[in-house]
Amino acid sequence: MNPNDRMTRRQWLGVSVTAAAGLAGASAVAATTTRTAAAALPHLDEKDAQAAALHYVHDAKLVDPKKNPTYKPGQHCANCLQLTGKAGDAWRPCNIFPKHLVAATGWCSVWAKKPGTA
Ligand code: SF4
Structure with missing residues (x-):
């Protein structure tokens, strides 16, 4: 060198x-x-085929427990394991619906408790 x-x-x-x-x-x-x-990303439409198949709604308080026996009051997207994005945002990405944003107040039949949430 x-x-x-x-x-x-x-x-x-x-x-x-x-x-x-x-x-x-x-x-x-x-x-x-x-x-x-x-x-x-666009907001998920409740009438989207996959959303409808998973009984997604923008407001978890409107979930019909007779049609969704796994639903329990207090479950919503903001405390679901599948939700990503920034805490506090009204619409956030979800691993189950990668082409859309879901409502933090929403719910679908895939809901699973995010560790560390109430
Ligand atoms: S998987 Fe979880 S975050 Fe995604 S729409 Fe369903 S309940 Fe909401």
Whole structure:
């Protein structure tokens, strides 16, 4: 190796700091892109074929317990294991309906308690 090609410690640190800043920036862009993509999803229609098949409703208080014997008061999307996105948002992504947002107040027959929720 030619001694003139060697990086000084200062040059190496400069490259490392630049690379770390680039990775942090890329990560922030990816997170923003994911949030933006989720926000761009349409709201799930209760009449959507999959939604209807899973008895999805926007308001869990309107669930008919006779038709949905697994439903218990207090169950809703916001305390379901399948809900993702930002806590507090009225409409959020759900793993079961990946092309739509569901109402945080909603419910469907796939509901499963999210650990740590009431
Ligand atoms: S799977 Fe959970 S979060 Fe998704 S619609 Fe059904 S109850 Fe709501």
